[in-house]
Amino acid sequence: xGRLLLVLLSCLLMAPAQAxxxxxxxxxxxxxGANVEGQWDIALRDLDAALGLDADGNGELTWDEVRGxxxxxxxxxxxxxxxxxxxxxxxxxxxxxxxxxxxxxxxTVLRFHGACAEAVDKLDVHYRLLFDIDPxxxxxxxxxxxxxxxxxTAVLGPDNARQTFALAGGGRLAQFGSYVRTGVWHIxxxxxxxxxxxxxxxxxxxxxxxxxxxxxxxxRAAATDVLKIVTAFTVAHSVTLTLATLGLVALPSRWVExxxxxxxxxxxxxxxxxxxxxxxxxxxxLFGLIHGFGFASVLADLxxxxxxxxxxxxxxxxxxxxxxxxxVALFLPLAFAVRGSAFYRKGVLFGGSLLIALLALxxxxxxxxxx
Numbered sequence: 198x199g200r201l202l203l204v205l206l207s208c209l210l211m212a213p214a215q216a217x218x219x220x221x222x223x224x225x226x227x228x229x230g231a232n233v234e235g236q237w238d239i240a241l242r243d244l245d246a247a248l249g250l251d252a253d254g255n256g257e258l259t260w261d262e263v264r265g266x267x268x269x270x271x272x273x274x275x276x277x278x279x280x281x282x283x284x285x286x287x288x289x290x291x292x293x294x295x296x297x298x299x300x301x302x303x304x305t306v307l308r309f310h311g312a313c314a315e316a317v318d319k320l321d322v323h324y325r326l327l328f329d330i331d332p333x334x335x336x337x338x339x340x341x342x343x344x345x346x347x348x349x350t351a352v353l354g355p356d357n358a359r360q361t362f363a364l365a366g367g368g369r370l371a372q373f374g375s376y377v378r379t380g381v382w383h384i385x386x387x388x389x390x391x392x393x394x395x396x397x398x399x400x401x402x403x404x405x406x407x408x409x410x411x412x413x414x415x416x417r418a419a420a421t422d423v424l425k426i427v428t429a430f431t432v433a434h435s436v437t438l439t440l441a442t443l444g445l446v447a448l449p450s451r452w453v454e455x456x457x458x459x460x461x462x463x464x465x466x467x468x469x470x471x472x473x474x475x476x477x478x479x480x481x482x483l484f485g486l487i488h489g490f491g492f493a494s495v496l497a498d499l500x501x502x503x504x505x506x507x508x509x510x511x512x513x514x515x516x517x518x519x520x521x522x523x524x525v526a527l528f529l530p531l532a533f534a535v536r537g538s539a540f541y542r543k544g545v546l547f548g549g550s551l552l553i554a555l556l557a558l559x560x561x562x563x564x565x566x567x568x
Contacts, residue, residue: 220334221495222326223304224353226280226311228364229343233280233287233311233320238297238304243327243334244270260296263305267294270305274326280311281321287313301450301494321361324353333386337379337495340364347505350375352382372505373512380516383495384524389457389560390488392553394521396464397426397477398528399546402536405474410546412537419533423525425478431521433485434492435514441493442510453490455565460484461557468550492517 223238241258245251248269252262263270271291280287292308320340327334336353340362349362350372384390401422403410413419440446464480467473473480496513535541 220327220331222334222336223299223339224278224324224336225339225341226320226322227341227343228317228320228348230316231282231313233313233317235289235307235309235311237274237278237307237309238299239270239274239307239326240299240301241296241303241305243331244273244305247327247330248273258303263296270294271307271309274307275309277324277326279321279323280313281323282313282317282319283315285314287311287317299497301454317364319361319363321359322353323359325355325358328355328358335382335386347372350379350509352379354382369508373508376509376512377516377519379495380513380518381520381523382516383492383513384517384520387491389461389557390491391524392557393457393461393464393484393488394427394430394524395528396461396468396550396553397430397481398423398525399532399550400468400471400474400477401426401529402532403542403546405471410542413533416533419529419536422477423529426481427521427525429478429482430485430488431518433482434489434517437486437489438492438496438514439489439510441490442496442506446490448490450494451564451567453487453494455561456487457484457491458557458560458564460487462554462561465550465554465557468546469554 220240220243222240222243225236227234241250241263245258248266250262250266250270251258252265271294275289275291278289280289288311290310290312292310294308295306297304297306322338324336324338326336332355334354338349338351338353339347340349340351342348342364348364351357351360351362353360400410402413402419404413404418405411413422437446441448464477464484467477467480492513496509532541532545535545
């Protein structure tokens with residue numbers, strides 16, 4: 198049990214020390230008969246890593262540097278996307294390119310056209326952008342009908358890079374399910390969110406008594422503590438996720454991402470020298486308000502239509518909660534089983550919290566100073 202818990206913690210801590218949110222691109226495909234009109238937003242920082250856009254090597258991309266590589270960008274991107282219908286490929290032709298700002302930086306906006314052999318009722322998509330240099334990269338896809346209604350959404354990664362989508366999409370229920378999957382995946386690859394939650398959960402099987410951590414008496418007591426923490430975090434981030442997604446409150450992405458990293462540092466250091474031991478749910482609520490803005494950036498960058506906003510908001514939030522529950526269900530029984538050992542108190546709690554704090558401190562420096 199102890200070794201398994203240590204392996205799980207190590208896997209999280211070996212995640213990339215990434216300054217920004219996970220690498221994403223945003224692909225919108227609008228189908229009209231046999232024609233597919235596409236818009237593909239790809240982060241310039243990702244394209245710079247793949248193509249070396251920074252010609253003078255000064256660490257800053259200029260409009261001239263980007264514009265001078267438009268042809269290379271289009272060729273690179275479209276060579277990593279295949280569309281098809283009825284067993285036949287739909288040849289892609291690049292169109293205009295622009296630059297737009299997302300919540301986490303500048304993106305190139307590549308427009309393209311796909312010409313299919315016949316009217317499309319099911320669209321085959323094979324997506325493999327950046328997978329060779331960043332296995333954590335994901336493509337967030339929206340498939341739309343000619344009247345502007347969303348037929349499907351999906352998160353495309355190496356494990357599901359080739360998918361087929363029905364243009365009808367299966368209605369609202371299918372759309373809801375796709376947003377749920379997006380939420381689950383976001384929490385699972387959001388290492389800062391996971392490490393914040395884990396920092397609060399590590400002491401749940403212990404109690405601070407006589408200036409030291411001691412094993413909690415019953416599983417029920419540990420589960421109750423976990424329930425308070427998860428509930429407080431859920432309520433808090435749901436509030437700010439809703440406010441931000443509806444456009445009622447907006448904060449700069451750099452501030453939000455820096456504050457999220459700081460919250461991980463504080464939560465981890467609290468395990469080393471507890472200031473808030475028995476009421477960690479309060480910290481979960483306060484910092485959860487900040488994490489909600491981080492979750493909202495994903496939905497904001499999808500550019501959702503107003504008629505699907507509520508559906509996306511609810512589905513994404515349900516997915517985030519489902520992802521959290523899965524993490525808790527895996528962690529709590531393992532931690533409870535080894536809670537009385539020195540291995541857990543010194544190795545997992547103390548050692549793990551120290552490593553989490555150091556990693557999150559690195560994130561904070563990178564984000565706060567835009568390194």
